[in-house]
Amino acid sequence: MKKRLSVAIAMALTLALVLGAVASCGSGPKMTDKVTVWCWDPNFNVYAMKQAAAVYNKANPGVTIEIVDMAQDIEAKIISGLQANGAGLPDVALFQDFRIEQFLTDYPNAFVDLKAEGVDYSQFAAYKVGPMTVGDKVYGIPFDTGSTGLWLRTDYIQAAGLNPDAYMGKNLTWSEVIELGEQVKAKTGKPLLAYQSDNFDMLRIVVQSTGGQFFKEDGSLNLRSDAFRKSLALFKELNDKGLLYQVVGWSDWINAINSDTSAGFLNAIWMVGSVKSRPENAGKYMVVPTPLIEGVAGAANASNNGGSSWYVFSSSKNKARAVDLLKSVWATATPENLEFYNTILKDAGAMGTFLPSQSGSNYTANDSFFYKGQALSRDFASWMANVPTLKYTPHYVPMRDAVAHATLNYFQGKIATIDDAIAAAEAEYKQVTGN
Amino acid sequence: MKKKATYQRYLNQFGWMCVAPSIVLFCLFMLYPILSSLYYVTRRWKGMTNTFIGLGNFIRMGQDKVFQAALGNNFLFMLFQIPLMVFLALLLAVLLNQGIRRFKGPFRLAIFLPAVTSLVVVSVLFRVLLQENGMLNNVLIKARLIAEPIGWLNDAFWAKVTIVLAMTWRWTGYNMVFFLVGLQSIDPEIYEAAEVDGASKARQFFRITIPLLVPVILFSVVTSTSGTMQLFDEPNILTWQGGPANATMTAALYIYRQAFFVNADFGYATAMSYVVVLISGIFAFIQMRLLGENRKAK
Numbered sequence: 001m002k003k004r005l006s007v008a009i010a011m012a013l014t015l016a017l018v019l020g021a022v023a024s025c026g027s028g029p030k031m032t033d034k035v036t037v038w039c040w041d042p043n044f045n046v047y048a049m050k051q052a053a054a055v056y057n058k059a060n061p062g063v064t065i066e067i068v069d070m071a072q073d074i075e076a077k078i079i080s081g082l083q084a085n086g087a088g089l090p091d092v093a094l095f096q097d098f099r100i101e102q103f104l105t106d107y108p109n110a111f112v113d114l115k116a117e118g119v120d121y122s123q124f125a126a127y128k129v130g131p132m133t134v135g136d137k138v139y140g141i142p143f144d145t146g147s148t149g150l151w152l153r154t155d156y157i158q159a160a161g162l163n164p165d166a167y168m169g170k171n172l173t174w175s176e177v178i179e180l181g182e183q184v185k186a187k188t189g190k191p192l193l194a195y196q197s198d199n200f201d202m203l204r205i206v207v208q209s210t211g212g213q214f215f216k217e218d219g220s221l222n223l224r225s226d227a228f229r230k231s232l233a234l235f236k237e238l239n240d241k242g243l244l245y246q247v248v249g250w251s252d253w254i255n256a257i258n259s260d261t262s263a264g265f266l267n268a269i270w271m272v273g274s275v276k277s278r279p280e281n282a283g284k285y286m287v288v289p290t291p292l293i294e295g296v297a298g299a300a301n302a303s304n305n306g307g308s309s310w311y312v313f314s315s316s317k318n319k320a321r322a323v324d325l326l327k328s329v330w331a332t333a334t335p336e337n338l339e340f341y342n343t344i345l346k347d348a349g350a351m352g353t354f355l356p357s358q359s360g361s362n363y364t365a366n367d368s369f370f371y372k373g374q375a376l377s378r379d380f381a382s383w384m385a386n387v388p389t390l391k392y393t394p395h396y397v398p399m400r401d402a403v404a405h406a407t408l409n410y411f412q413g414k415i416a417t418i419d420d421a422i423a424a425a426e427a428e429y430k431q432v433t434g435n
Numbered sequence: 436m437k438k439k440a441t442y443q444r445y446l447n448q449f450g451w452m453c454v455a456p457s458i459v460l461f462c463l464f465m466l467y468p469i470l471s472s473l474y475y476v477t478r479r480w481k482g483m484t485n486t487f488i489g490l491g492n493f494i495r496m497g498q499d500k501v502f503q504a505a506l507g508n509n510f511l512f513m514l515f516q517i518p519l520m521v522f523l524a525l526l527l528a529v530l531l532n533q534g535i536r537r538f539k540g541p542f543r544l545a546i547f548l549p550a551v552t553s554l555v556v557v558s559v560l561f562r563v564l565l566q567e568n569g570m571l572n573n574v575l576i577k578a579r580l581i582a583e584p585i586g587w588l589n590d591a592f593w594a595k596v597t598i599v600l601a602m603t604w605r606w607t608g609y610n611m612v613f614f615l616v617g618l619q620s621i622d623p624e625i626y627e628a629a630e631v632d633g634a635s636k637a638r639q640f641f642r643i644t645i646p647l648l649v650p651v652i653l654f655s656v657v658t659s660t661s662g663t664m665q666l667f668d669e670p671n672i673l674t675w676q677g678g679p680a681n682a683t684m685t686a687a688l689y690i691y692r693q694a695f696f697v698n699a700d701f702g703y704a705t706a707m708s709y710v711v712v713l714i715s716g717i718f719a720f721i722q723m724r725l726l727g728e729n730r731k732a733k
Contacts, residue, residue, distance in 0.1 A: 072555075073695075075695070075696060076691075076695035079694075079695050079696075079699050080695070082483075083483075083699075083701075102699075103482075105481075105482070106481055106482025106483065106484075106699050107482045107483055109483075197589055197679070198589075198675060198678045198679055198680075246567060246589065247566055248562070248566065248588040248589050248674075248675065248678065248679070249562055249588070249675050251559070251562075252562060252566055255563075397696070397697050398697050401676075401697075404680070405679075405680035405681055406680075408679055408680045409680050412590070412591075414591070427500070428500075428501060428681075431498065431499045431500055431501050431502075432501055432693075432697060432698075433697075433698065434479075434495050434499075434700070434703065
């Protein structure tokens with residue numbers, strides 16, 4: 001009797017453990033009408049989706065929209081979930097535009113075709129739709145633009161004995177910018193640009209402004225272009241003339257621009273939130289068009305950095321609701337939705353790429369936070385129209401890392417010439433991708 | 436007699452029942468992944484699709500200089516970090532055991548704290564301190580120890596030094612605890628006898644303390660070796676994804692990036708894991724042999 005009992009207890013324990021392990025993998029039955037969204041920046045895209053959820057909940061009060069800030073390793077978590085056929089994944093996730101082609105290629109059935117769900121893509125900026133299109137299927141809802149400009153501290157320009165108004169709104173060349181930088185450096189001791197030395201963004205901005213491409217049409221690497229060489233040479237010149245204030249890491253870079261270390265930086269409109277987060281910046285910054293490299297055919301005074309879009313996973317248990325949330329708020333031109341786009345532009349610098357939204361009042365309004373009340377959004381929007389398209393391919397990330405590594409080694413003199421730097425980047429790319 | 440046999444059988448059955456849960460979990464979370472890795476390793480994975488390539492992943496490894504350099508970094512960290520840490524841990528243990536009588540508790544806590552603190556949290560602070568014009572460089576320049584700021588995070592050589600120092604900071608206290616226990620288990624009579632024979636303190640340390648601590652030292656070296664072979668946190672967070680320009684890339688970090696970041700190539704990641712496991716095994720075997728021989732000698 002006693003023996004039976006102990007055996008029974010042991011078996012029950014085993015069963016409980018195994019069942020517990022299994023149960024924790026799957027999710028219980030959905031009792032409520034709920035949509036879960038993953039994104040990553042509380043002051044930017046998390047904030048924007050919260051505003052969208054509020055708009056959606058006015059018309060659909062019963063729906064719970066849970067927005068999760070996945071700052072750490074969002075891609076790794078999504079890959080794990082996709083490998084497990086959707087276990088643990090949310091209904092909606094935000095992807096960087098440069099990242100999505102890798103996912104659409106590696107996991108062809110993992111995302112919902114939103115064109116088939118009736119989204120009208122002629123209403124969105126065309127350059128955003130390209131990366132999310134495979135054949136006649138279109139998978140995402142475009143979110144924000146990464147239209148770039150050269151952010152300059154007018155107080156340092158004045159301290160150098162120059163008049164900021166002479167630069168305002170002007171299409172500058174890089175040689176003019178270097179001249180300005182040298183004067184500012186000589187008088188104030190401040191390097192012109194805060195630069196994140198382990199990051200690819202600034203080089204990408206410059207190369208894209210020349211109309212250059214990192215990849216050929218067939219998807220193979222394309223670093224041996226005139227545009228790329230000239231961009232690298234420009235960076236080396238900026239570096240050697242001491243015009244770059246170098247930091248390592250993103251948060252430290254943000255820190256650098258908000259602690260008077262340098263006279264400006266080169267980046268996108270979504271930096272508005274970070275600049276405004278420091279009250280002392282008020283009245284000091286102006287943004288001029290992205291400078292131009294002379295002598296490259298097809299170069300423009302405009303470029304792009306970043307930008308992301310919303311996607312619905314096929315594994316979603318509440319697919320129809322998730323699609324409806326994206327479609328009815330982000331892709332429909334009702335007065336409430338346009339006001340929503342207008343709000344996130346003002347509060348977070350999130351400039352949507354839904355074309356009808358660009359008639360909102362904040363697109364043309366003066367912004368008193370900036371030097372002489374510059375109408376920042378209007379300027380960025382006008383530059384956006386001239387941004388040359390950049391081809392990403394599924395291997396953008398290994399290319400980005402390889403080029404960033406070669407650039408740093410070239411800066412530090414570990415690589416002697418531009419040709420060697422290009423060869424080093426090509427070699428690392430080949431090794432990491434195995435292609 | 437017969438009754439005893441049934442009782443024995445009952446004990447056996449009961450024993451099996453008791454270990455059944457852990458066996459089931461072991462099979463599910465250890466055995467199954469290990470067996471399935473045999474399948475993974477022969478294939479090139481690309482998300483949901485994969486193709487058979489036989490030994491292709493190992494051939495690719497032979498050409499992959501990034502992976503080879505990453506393994507080289509593992510060895511380099513091992514070579515410099517483990518001796519430094521063992522020396523410091525031993526020193527601190529002896530100090531705590533003899534020198535410092537007051538504030539022993541708080542002192543021990545302060546030294547052990549880094550081992551149980553989350554590196555993710557601490558690295559935010561570390562990164563601020565270690566920037567080119569961060570506090571550390573400023574202090575060193577003011578003290579006239581250096582003329583130019585050091586690129587703790589930005590220079591290939593100094594970033595490696597940073598990793599070694601960060602690992603030492605984190606694990607010295609942890610290993611010190613083992614040494615402390617080892618020291619306390621040494622019979623004081625041995626020291627008394629040595630003193631009667633006129634042995635100096637230094638001689639006592641090198642002739643008594645160190646030889647008697649050899650098993651503990653070896654234990655600490657073996658666990659640190661396998662820990663360093665799996666080094667991931669410091670290069671991922673502190674020097675940011677193995678930077679600058681892969682200078683602090685380690686095997687574990689590269690494997691993770693191949694599987695979950697750059698390529699979703701689980702086959703290649705598995706093949707590299709095999710190599711890391713093999714190397715760790717060889718190191719452990721050599722060190723165990725040394726430990727065994729040492730025991731025989733006594």
